[in-house]
Amino acid sequence: MKIVDDTRPVISKEKVFRLLGQKDKGVSSRLAKKIDKQIAGLEKMMRPKVLYTTKKIQKIEGSTLTLEGDIKLKSSKISKTLGKCDRITFFLATIGEQVDNVINTSLKEKKLSDAYIYDAIGSAAVEATVEDFQNRIDSKVKENDQRTTLRFSPGYCDWKINEQKKVFSVLENDLIDVDLNESYLMAPRKSVSGVFGIGSSKLVDKDETNPCRLCGMHTCVARRV
Numbered sequence: 456m457k458i459v460d461d462t463r464p465v466i467s468k469e470k471v472f473r474l475l476g477q478k479d480k481g482v483s484s485r486l487a488k489k490i491d492k493q494i495a496g497l498e499k500m501m502r503p504k505v506l507y508t509t510k511k512i513q514k515i516e517g518s519t520l521t522l523e524g525d526i527k528l529k530s531s532k533i534s535k536t537l538g539k540c541d542r543i544t545f546f547l548a549t550i551g552e553q554v555d556n557v558i559n560t561s562l563k564e565k566k567l568s569d570a571y572i573y574d575a576i577g578s579a580a581v582e583a584t585v586e587d588f589q590n591r592i593d594s595k596v597k598e599n600d601q602r603t604t605l606r607f608s609p610g611y612c613d614w615k616i617n618e619q620k621k622v623f624s625v626l627e628n629d630l631i632d633v634d635l636n637e638s639y640l641m642a643p644r645k646s647v648s649g650v651f652g653i654g655s656s657k658l659v660d661k662d663e664t665n666p667c668r669l670c671g672m673h674t675c676v677a678r679r680v
């Protein structure tokens with residue numbers, strides 16, 4: 456089990472616009488300035504951390520992946536995407552509870568637009584944290600001619616949200632102070648858990664194994680094409 460606490464997430468303003476349902480060109484300069492100011496404020500208060508561990512894949516049968524320690528994950532899309540990988544990394548990332556506090560304070564003070572913007576920035580920040588973390592793993596495994604696959608999180612694609620419990624049973628979440636409640640919600644809220652595979656660069660192709668290419672769910676928020 457390892458912790459990375461020196462990630463340098465770059466919060467994408469374009470991603471924040473999208474999460475707010477805005478197109479880049481349609482954003483007023485007043486709103487753009489407000490978002491810049493809130494990004495700068497949130498960057499000072501967030502404490503990004505990623506906890507992770509890697510397990511060997513023992514077999515993949517149908518939609519079931521069996522890992523060392525008899526851990527079983529059920530998702531046909533993960534099984535297909537990781538079909539040529541030899542191991543899987545479980546991760547849990549958070550940007551800390553200060554961000555939840557500032558969202559809650561804005562709500563209490565009835566500054567709803569501030570709360571809404573902080574919420575979008577927080578989501579972009581935790582995704583950027585995971586992105587930076589995965590890029591580091593990619594650089595590391597590249598030395599052995601390997602690469603990582605696309606990421607999956609419980610509750611997205613065809614991976615059921617209740618498998619969140621399995622992800623937490625593999626990771627020692629206390630190490631980074633992230634809790635999971637009975638409804639599978641994480642606290643702090645701006646936390647993300649999930650998995651990605653690792654395998655030979657010759658066999659693993661992020662585009663070729665992207666399940667979204669052939670998926671008919673065109674309105675899916677997690678779509679990656």
Ligand code: SF4
Pocket residue numbers: 532611612613666667668670671672673675676677678679
């Ligand atoms: S579009 Fe992609 S992420 Fe969404 S359900 Fe289809 S395969 Fe899964």
